[in-house]
Amino acid sequence: MLRTTRLFAALVLTALATAACGKEGSPPTKGPAAGKLPKYQVAEGFELPRSGTWRKAKSRGRFVVGAKEDQPYLGEKDPASGRYSGFDIEIAKMVSASLGLDPGKISFKTVASANRETALQNGQIDFYVGTYTINDLRKKLVGFAGPYYMAGQGLLVRHDEDDIKGPRDLDGKRVCSAAGSTPYQRIKEDYPKATLVAYDTYSVCVDNLLTYQVDAVTTDDAILIGYAAKVPDELKLVGKPFSEEPYGIGVPRGDNALRFAVDDALAAREKNGDWKKAYEATLGLSGVPAPKPPAIDRYPAS
Amino acid sequence: MTTTATATAPVPVPEATALYDIPGPRTRRRHLIYGVLSTALIVALVGWILYLLFDTDQFTATKWTPFEYKGIQELLLRGLGNTLKAFAIAAVLSLALGGLLATGRLSEHRAVRWVATLVVEFFRAMPVLVMIFFVFVALKVQPLPALVAGLTLYNGSVLAEVFRSGVNSVERGQREAAYALGMRKTQVMSYVLVPQAVRAMLPAIISQLVVALKDTSLGYLITYEEFLHAGKLIASNLDYDLPFIPVVMVISPIYIGMCMLLSWFAYWVSKRQRRSPKTEAVDVAPAEPGTLLPGGGPPRAPGP
Amino acid sequence: MDVLTDNFSTFGDGFLGTLELTVYASLLALALGFVMASFRVAPVGSFRVFGTVWVAVLRNTPLTLLFFAVLLGLPRFGLVLPFKVFAVLALGCYTSAFVCEALRSGINTVPKGQGEAARSLGMTFGQTLSNVVLPQAFRSVISPVGSTLIALAKNSAIAGAFSVTELLGTYKTLNELGYSIIWTFVWIALGYLIITLAISAVFNILEKRWGVAR
Numbered sequence: 135m136l137r138t139t140r141l142f143a144a145l146v147l148t149a150l151a152t153a154a155c156g157k158e159g160s161p162p163t164k165g166p167a168a169g170k171l172p173k174y175q176v177a178e179g180f181e182l183p184r185s186g187t188w189r190k191a192k193s194r195g196r197f198v199v200g201a202k203e204d205q206p207y208l209g210e211k212d213p214a215s216g217r218y219s220g221f222d223i224e225i226a227k228m229v230s231a232s233l234g235l236d237p238g239k240i241s242f243k244t245v246a247s248a249n250r251e252t253a254l255q256n257g258q259i260d261f262y263v264g265t266y267t268i269n270d271l272r273k274k275l276v277g278f279a280g281p282y283y284m285a286g287q288g289l290l291v292r293h294d295e296d297d298i299k300g301p302r303d304l305d306g307k308r309v310c311s312a313a314g315s316t317p318y319q320r321i322k323e324d325y326p327k328a329t330l331v332a333y334d335t336y337s338v339c340v341d342n343l344l345t346y347q348v349d350a351v352t353t354d355d356a357i358l359i360g361y362a363a364k365v366p367d368e369l370k371l372v373g374k375p376f377s378e379e380p381y382g383i384g385v386p387r388g389d390n391a392l393r394f395a396v397d398d399a400l401a402a403r404e405k406n407g408d409w410k411k412a413y414e415a416t417l418g419l420s421g422v423p424a425p426k427p428p429a430i431d432r433y434p435a436s
Numbered sequence: 437m438t439t440t441a442t443a444t445a446p447v448p449v450p451e452a453t454a455l456y457d458i459p460g461p462r463t464r465r466r467h468l469i470y471g472v473l474s475t476a477l478i479v480a481l482v483g484w485i486l487y488l489l490f491d492t493d494q495f496t497a498t499k500w501t502p503f504e505y506k507g508i509q510e511l512l513l514r515g516l517g518n519t520l521k522a523f524a525i526a527a528v529l530s531l532a533l534g535g536l537l538a539t540g541r542l543s544e545h546r547a548v549r550w551v552a553t554l555v556v557e558f559f560r561a562m563p564v565l566v567m568i569f570f571v572f573v574a575l576k577v578q579p580l581p582a583l584v585a586g587l588t589l590y591n592g593s594v595l596a597e598v599f600r601s602g603v604n605s606v607e608r609g610q611r612e613a614a615y616a617l618g619m620r621k622t623q624v625m626s627y628v629l630v631p632q633a634v635r636a637m638l639p640a641i642i643s644q645l646v647v648a649l650k651d652t653s654l655g656y657l658i659t660y661e662e663f664l665h666a667g668k669l670i671a672s673n674l675d676y677d678l679p680f681i682p683v684v685m686v687i688s689p690i691y692i693g694m695c696m697l698l699s700w701f702a703y704w705v706s707k708r709q710r711r712s713p714k715t716e717a718v719d720v721a722p723a724e725p726g727t728l729l730p731g732g733g734p735p736r737a738p739g740p
Numbered sequence: 741m742d743v744l745t746d747n748f749s750t751f752g753d754g755f756l757g758t759l760e761l762t763v764y765a766s767l768l769a770l771a772l773g774f775v776m777a778s779f780r781v782a783p784v785g786s787f788r789v790f791g792t793v794w795v796a797v798l799r800n801t802p803l804t805l806l807f808f809a810v811l812l813g814l815p816r817f818g819l820v821l822p823f824k825v826f827a828v829l830a831l832g833c834y835t836s837a838f839v840c841e842a843l844r845s846g847i848n849t850v851p852k853g854q855g856e857a858a859r860s861l862g863m864t865f866g867q868t869l870s871n872v873v874l875p876q877a878f879r880s881v882i883s884p885v886g887s888t889l890i891a892l893a894k895n896s897a898i899a900g901a902f903s904v905t906e907l908l909g910t911y912k913t914l915n916e917l918g919y920s921i922i923w924t925f926v927w928i929a930l931g932y933l934i935i936t937l938a939i940s941a942v943f944n945i946l947e948k949r950w951g952v953a954r
Contacts, residue, residue, distance in 0.1 A: 156504060156505055156506035156507075156508075156509045156510075157504050157505045157506060158505070158506055159505065159507075160505060160507060161501055161502040161504075161505050161508065161675070161676060162498075162501070162675070163675040164674060164675045203669070204669070204672060206674065211669070212507075213502070213507070213508055213511050213666075213669045213670050213673060214502070214505050214506075214507025214508050214511070215507050216507070216511070244659070244661075246579075246658070246659040248572070248573060249572075249576070249578075249579075249659075251576075252576040255576075258578075335672045337672045337673070337674050337678060338672065338678065340674065341674065341678050361674070364674055364675075365674075
């Protein structure tokens with residue numbers, strides 16, 4: 135007992151000692167680097183005094199935005215530098231620019247799916263961009279600007295896969311998804327002949343796909359496109375999306391002024407081509423062409 | 437021959453126990469053979485695991501180079517810092533809650549005693565994780581306070597039992613003598629019983645803190661950015677070729693080392709207290725996390 | 741109240757999942773714990789070292805870390821098993837270290853004079869063990885082993901957070917369906933209470949029948 139303890143103490147000390155000297159920069163990454171990210175023109179003299187959230191952000195000099203940290207080319211945090219990148223992150227930046235605050239200064243915060251509503255209600259974040267599907271239940275808790283992207287459940291397969299063209303071809307195939315998620319339940323109920331494999335994380339599913347342990351990965355296509363962008367030569371998306379998941383920007387529920395301002399910002403960015411540029415620099419690296427952005431739903435204040 | 441065999445025996449031969457006598461020369465030789473065979477088996481097992489590690493490419497540069505970078509090391513250290521922060525807060529609050537609940541359970545008022553007993557029994561019977569999730573999901577609290585709240589409620593309740601059994605295990609004569617001197621209950625408690633009880637129960641208290649330290653890793657499940665969470669962020673990154681096993685190889689020695697250090701401290705305190713003249717009137721609890729594992733009952737203090 | 745009646749099957753599945761995990765992991769923990777305890781009291785040095793290291797390491801490992809290593813690490817070895825099997829492995833191995841210590845201290849409570857007396861009566865090792873030592877050791881370990889298994893049942897909640905179907909995990913489904921989260925937790929808590937109280941009742945009966953008055 136005593137001897138082992140000393141050994142471990144020594145190990146801890148060595149670990150700490152080695153930690154003191156490390157290489158700068160980030161470990162090498164796979165796949166194409168995010169393309170030239172568009173620069174967003176910061177709106178001069180923009181004012182939105184009716185929005186409490188905006189006033190707070192203005193006096194602070196930056197927005198605090200909630201995001202995901204584990205979705206490549208969508209919302210991903212580099213473990214080494216702590217920097218966030220991806221399509222959702224670009225959306226947050228363009229909105230910030232349109233609302234008159236420097237997008238370079240945004241401080242991103244990882245918020246787990248379970249606490250998105252609370253984080254908005256408590257004012258821990260100004261708005262949330264991270265594969266946040268708009269639905270009526272959530273509308274009772276938070277406000278939704280957008281949608282800025284229409285996702286749907288899709289299928290990711292290996293590039294050389296010819297048998298799977300849609301969910302109908304999944305009979306007897308091994309399909310991977312996150313345990314207990316909505317996409318998992320949908321396959322289980324609608325396509326009971328598929329063999330389901332569940333993991334905690336999608337990255338493990340994708341790895342299993344690359345190593346031929348499963349035949350397909352299923353979840354929202356946006357997430358799958360992100361993974362396909364990591365290894366565009368080996369993975370592809372097949373078939374039409376078989377559900378509709380409109381992604382919105384979550385804002386505090388009472389703040390309609392902010393919600394409509396974000397709607398305006400999205401509409402303008404979609405019109406001037408920034409939206410498309412942002413898509414092409416991130417998810418577009420997968421080879422999937424930019425879709426038409428969905429119509430913005432300006433539901434009335436309630 | 438036999439003398440050399442004993443001289444090279446890897447571990448000193450044990451004393452006689454209820455199970456067997458001190459072995460004679462022939463038995464020792466047989467034991468030596470068993471020893472060699474089993475060591476060979478263990479070495480083979482370790483070798484096989486190493487082979488598996490190499491065979492599944494766990495030592496490739498892609499999987500290990502991330503650890504050379506400052507950013508990754510800082511991420512891990514920040515995680516470690518958050519783990520220790522949660523532990524420190526939870527430890528202090530648990531001790532306070534434990535003291536409070538123990539006072540309640542030793543109270544002379546039946547209602548107070550009843551409420552304290554109910555609280556202690558309920559929180560000891562609930563899985564810590566259910567409480568943490570309840571605070572996190574249902575009460576919509578931030579990860580750190582949720583983790584600390586869960587750990588405090590559970591460990592506080594167990595510590596209350598530790599304190600109580602410590603006080604009850606002080607020799608009856610001490611209490612009687614103190615009352616006979618005309619001390620009031622508060623005085624008897626704070627001058628006579630509690631100091632001895634805390635000394636005697638110190639090893640058990642530290643062992644319970646090991647449980648709290650281990651359970652801080654539950655914060656990982658509610659996205660508190662602690663050590664394991666930092667590890668997972670690195671491990672699930674496709675760019676680094678999903679270094680799950682390298683991450684486990686890096687973080688588990690540190691986690692286990694910290695817990696062992698604290699366990700060893702409890703053991704050391706226990707040995708010291710047992711020799712101390714200040715604990716003559718009370719039996720020192722052994723430093724046994726065995727009776728104190730998460731969810732287990734409190735240690736039974738040996739009766740007076 | 742609707743939470744329970746509307747989702748009886750979800751709760752039922754979760755409850756059975758927890759029960760199943762608890763039963764299998766308990767069996768594994770008892771078996772492994774027994775093996776490790778016999779290693780720790782064995783006369784052969786390398787057995788003792790192995791047993792000691794097993795106990796020292798597992799007792800000081802956070803269970804979450806063990807789950808992480810087993811559920812997410814082992815598949816990297818190409819070992820792909822259902823999550824439930826992994827969960828039973830992790831829980832069983834972890835608890836075996838505590839069972840081992842309970843058993844060992846039980847054996848240590850038997851005074852060595854008893855063994856010496858048995859041997860001087862001419863009993864063989866097997867007879868000493870089965871007629872003198874184990875019956876007494878068994879009596880004194882009932883209650884510590886019982887509390888170890890109660891802890892195991894409670895610790896099985898961690899499996900739920902790693903996407904194994906069990907009681908705590910049901911909250912995710914019901915939360916998604918929009919049921920009252922507070923009531924969901926009340927029923928989950930009740931489920932755990934039923935299981936832990938049942939285990940402690942069983943061990944109380946055992947203790948009454950065979951336990952020694954201390």
